[in-house]
Amino acid sequence: MLKKLFKYEWKFFWKVPATINLALAIITLLGVMFIISPLWELESELIGILMSTSLMFYYLSIFAGSIAVTVYIAIRFYRSAYTDEGYLTHTLPVTPRQIILSKLFVGVIWTFITGCVIAISVAVLIFTFIFASIDFNFFYEIGEVWEEILEAFKELGFHFYLSVFLFFLLYAAGAFFNILMLYSAVSLGQLFSRHKIAGAVIWYIAEYMIVQFGSSILMSVAILGLFNSMDAFDSPGAVTSLLFGGGFLLVLAGDIVLYCITEYMMKKKLNLD
Amino acid sequence: MEALAELRGLTKVFGNTLAVNNMNLIIPRGKIIGLLGPNGSGKTTLIKMMNGLLMPTAGTILINGQTPGVATKAKVAYLPERTYLQNGMKVCDIVDFFCDFYEDFDRERAFTMLSNLAIPFTAPLKTLSKGTKEKVQLILVMSRRADLYILDEPIAGVDPAARDYILRTIITNYNENSSILLSTHLITDIENILDEVILVRSGQILAHMEVDQIRTEYGQSVDAYFRRVFAC
Numbered sequence: 001m002l003k004k005l006f007k008y009e010w011k012f013f014w015k016v017p018a019t020i021n022l023a024l025a026i027i028t029l030l031g032v033m034f035i036i037s038p039l040w041e042l043e044s045e046l047i048g049i050l051m052s053t054s055l056m057f058y059y060l061s062i063f064a065g066s067i068a069v070t071v072y073i074a075i076r077f078y079r080s081a082y083t084d085e086g087y088l089t090h091t092l093p094v095t096p097r098q099i100i101l102s103k104l105f106v107g108v109i110w111t112f113i114t115g116c117v118i119a120i121s122v123a124v125l126i127f128t129f130i131f132a133s134i135d136f137n138f139f140y141e142i143g144e145v146w147e148e149i150l151e152a153f154k155e156l157g158f159h160f161y162l163s164v165f166l167f168f169l170l171y172a173a174g175a176f177f178n179i180l181m182l183y184s185a186v187s188l189g190q191l192f193s194r195h196k197i198a199g200a201v202i203w204y205i206a207e208y209m210i211v212q213f214g215s216s217i218l219m220s221v222a223i224l225g226l227f228n229s230m231d232a233f234d235s236p237g238a239v240t241s242l243l244f245g246g247g248f249l250l251v252l253a254g255d256i257v258l259y260c261i262t263e264y265m266m267k268k269k270l271n272l273d
Numbered sequence: 274m275e276a277l278a279e280l281r282g283l284t285k286v287f288g289n290t291l292a293v294n295n296m297n298l299i300i301p302r303g304k305i306i307g308l309l310g311p312n313g314s315g316k317t318t319l320i321k322m323m324n325g326l327l328m329p330t331a332g333t334i335l336i337n338g339q340t341p342g343v344a345t346k347a348k349v350a351y352l353p354e355r356t357y358l359q360n361g362m363k364v365c366d367i368v369d370f371f372c373d374f375y376e377d378f379d380r381e382r383a384f385t386m387l388s389n390l391a392i393p394f395t396a397p398l399k400t401l402s403k404g405t406k407e408k409v410q411l412i413l414v415m416s417r418r419a420d421l422y423i424l425d426e427p428i429a430g431v432d433p434a435a436r437d438y439i440l441r442t443i444i445t446n447y448n449e450n451s452s453i454l455l456s457t458h459l460i461t462d463i464e465n466i467l468d469e470v471i472l473v474r475s476g477q478i479l480a481h482m483e484v485d486q487i488r489t490e491y492g493q494s495v496d497a498y499f500r501r502v503f504a505c
Contacts, residue, residue, distance in 0.1 A: 001374070004373050004374060008370060008373075012359060012361070084353075084355050084356060084357050085357055085359060086326070086357075087326065087351075087353045087355065087357040088357040088358070090324075090325060090326055091324050091325070091326070091346055091349075091351050092346065092374050093343050093344075093346040093347035093374065093375070094343065094346075094374070095342075095343055193287070193288060268328060269328060270325070270326065270327070270328060271326075271327050271328060272321065272326045272327065
């Protein structure tokens with residue numbers, strides 16, 4: 001049943017984030033055309049203004065696109081679980097766990113896709129700028145010094161590939177965390193007898209503040225711990241791995257707590273108006 | 274024969290409002306039962322609790338001996354009073370959706386009923402009128418070979434001609450092991466198909482009796498009896 005739920009959730013979901021990502025791709029293409037255009041050869045003050053305006057527009061577009069996908073994930077969850085559509089969702093012969101997981105996986109996949117589109121967009125614009133403005137083979141140079149970069153990482157105690165792996169684990173757990181924060185806030189908002197959307201926003205703000213407060217305290221404790229153990233500075237790589245690994249475990253614990261809240265609300269406190 | 278559904282001490286409180294008050298009820302198999310009562314009497318709340326859409330404050334619900342969950346949802350076909358279909362879907366898509374999730378769904382029966390009511394299979398739901406969407410929903414529900422059909426206001430939004438077809442569909446599409454619990458205000462339209470009625474007032478069951486009993490004991494139709502009992 002999870003597979004079927006996932007199939008239909010994907011079918012109902014993909015159009016909006018795909019459109020947003022397509023828009024981001026088009027904006028990137030326009031950016032590339034702008035960079036390689038002969039406009040730059042003109043000696044005018046307007047060019048500087050045009051460039052800063054374009055950069056601002058690009059930054060806002062990426063930010064808006066990313067936020068729009070996140071907001072749509074929350075809206076889709078709310079509509080399918082707690083509005084009229086919920087009458088169908090909750091009368092299917094499936095468990096609340098299957099309902100939540102199918103939506104969660106689709107949301108996380110689209111978060112990754114959007115993250116990749118943004119990363120590729122930024123990389124394409126940077127490399128286009130490099131190719132357009134510097135007359136040397138950038139990739140060739142990078143290839144030449146890559147081994148040296150890895151060697152330098154190793155000397156500092158960094159295991160490059162391990163660090164990248166831990167970073168991606170942390171990123172993945174963070175993606176689940178962000179979506180589960182939305183799901184749990186929407187579900188807790190159902191405790192309000194009226195103004196349930198406002199209730200969800202209040203819960204989200206409360207969760208956000210708790211997360212910020214908690215992470216500040218944990219960060220302070222970690223930094224104090226490092227200062228007390230001066231040996232740590234001899235191996236910054238090990239410290240980084242420890243921070244990534246520890247961060248991953250903490251975010252994973254947060255994922256589990258938020259998931260349990262969402263499932264409990266759907267299982268025990270479901271009250272469709 | 275074992276009861277199809279049983280409610281014991283069922284209670285639901287919303288804030289300070291007692292919507293369902295210590296309700297006890299047994300729903301037998303093979304009956305068409307009217308759930309009747311004035312607005313705000315707790316009919317829809319009761320129906321939602323039976324479908325797991327509302328959590329009871331107290332009491333238990335057993336359907337086929339099980340509390341509402343995956344197993345009961347596979348055996349209960351529920352028609353809510355509102356439209357739950359996504360506008361972006363086509364009629365045939367939603368038929369596929371039901372076919373995928375409900376093992377007891379009869380695709381042929383669904384397409385036959387859609388044809389009889391001249392509803393195009395490929396029409397997007399957003400292009401259909403409210404009444405046609407309600408017909409589609411009812412067809413989807415009645416195309417299941419469920420044990421218990423719970424229909425909340427199934428004929429309120431459709432025209433009288435379609436109403437007759439729907440009532441015929443209800444009568445022909447259930448078997449001796451299944452029952453239909455039907456909530457409506459249009460008593461005159463449905464009373465000829467009812468075997469039993471449950472009268473509900475202020476969240477409590479006022480009476481649960483056979484339709485023939487109303488006719489013989491009180492010499493009235495269900496509609497006239499309802500009007501007398503719930504006279505303002």
